[in-house]
Amino acid sequence: MESSAKARGTGIARRPPEYVAEKMEQGKAVIAVTTSGEWVGFCYIENWSHGEYVANSGLIVAPAYRKSGVAKSIKHKIFNLSREKYPDAKIFGLTTGLAVMKINSDLGYEPVTYSELTQDDAFWEGCKSCVNYETLMSKERQNCFCTAMLYDPKDHYKPEETKEFFEKNKKGFERLLRLKQWKLFKKKENNGTGNGNSKPKSFLFHLFNL
Numbered sequence: 001m002e003s004s005a006k007a008r009g010t011g012i013a014r015r016p017p018e019y020v021a022e023k024m025e026q027g028k029a030v031i032a033v034t035t036s037g038e039w040v041g042f043c044y045i046e047n048w049s050h051g052e053y054v055a056n057s058g059l060i061v062a063p064a065y066r067k068s069g070v071a072k073s074i075k076h077k078i079f080n081l082s083r084e085k086y087p088d089a090k091i092f093g094l095t096t097g098l099a100v101m102k103i104n105s106d107l108g109y110e111p112v113t114y115s116e117l118t119q120d121d122a123f124w125e126g127c128k129s130c131v132n133y134e135t136l137m138s139k140e141r142q143n144c145f146c147t148a149m150l151y152d153p154k155d156h157y158k159p160e161e162t163k164e165f166f167e168k169n170k171k172g173f174e175r176l177l178r179l180k181q182w183k184l185f186k187k188k189e190n191n192g193t194g195n196g197n198s199k200p201k202s203f204l205f206h207l208f209n210l
């Protein structure tokens with residue numbers, strides 16, 4: 001996971017192997033394998049704020065098996081497992097990728113601001129090992145390179161609605177992901193001062209807290 005994040009130039013909240021092993025032992029992971037036992041993909045469950053929030057983390061598919069629906073299938077399985085284990089928990093994810101945004105939208109997740117995520121320090125501590133941690137802290141944990149998405153079991157749109165919303169706004173999301181990278185990099189270069197550039201702000205712009 002770490003080398004994959006490095007290769008795509010994004011950060012990652014690094015977890016020790018023992019932590020990930022424990023998730024497997026506790027039945028809080030989905031592992032995809034071929035019939036001959038070759039590893040294909042992985043994802044695991046974390047819970048925060050005393051079970052109020054659940055995150056489906058560490059999604060990865062082996063390069064040879066990408067673009068054939070494996071991630072989609074893993075995410076569906078881990079989502080159902082999370083709902084089974086923590087029926088009242090809000091399920092959230094942080095991602096820098098459009099593919100994951102798409103899969104999440106198919107499941108009923110909606111993009112949210114960071115203020116709607118767990119405020120459990122232990123969760124954010126995990127970001128310490130990410131190369132973008134300084135940016136996250138300079139924004140007082142309100143924004144970073146990752147996009148936040150949430151499924152609230154008590155108050156959520158139907159998956160058909162979030163799916164439609166994603167499809168309609170896909171191009172905008174793509175542009176905003178790029179813009180976000182550019183803007184945050186610029187802030188880094190300017191040592192956190194920004195350039196005061198004021199373009200007309202759309203709904204999506206506000207959502208991304210730019």
Ligand SMILES: CC(C)(COP(=O)(O)OP(=O)(O)OC[C@H]1O[C@@H](n2cnc3c(N)ncnc32)[C@H](O)[C@@H]1OP(=O)(O)O)[C@@H](O)C(=O)NCCC(=O)NCCS
Pocket residue numbers: 004005058059060061062065066067068069070071072073094095096097098099100102103
């Ligand atoms: C992101 C990743 C998990 C996707 O795995 P995958 O098995 O190739 O994904 P799927 O085939 O299930 O694709 C799911 C959807 O995303 C789309 N998609 C896949 N890769 C994409 C990409 N790079 N850009 C845009 N869309 C993409 C697919 O077309 C598919 O859409 P569809 O349902 O309309 O067909 C995989 O590329 C990976 O492991 N990357 C490195 C680790 C990573 O980025 N993890 C996510 C951290 S949040």
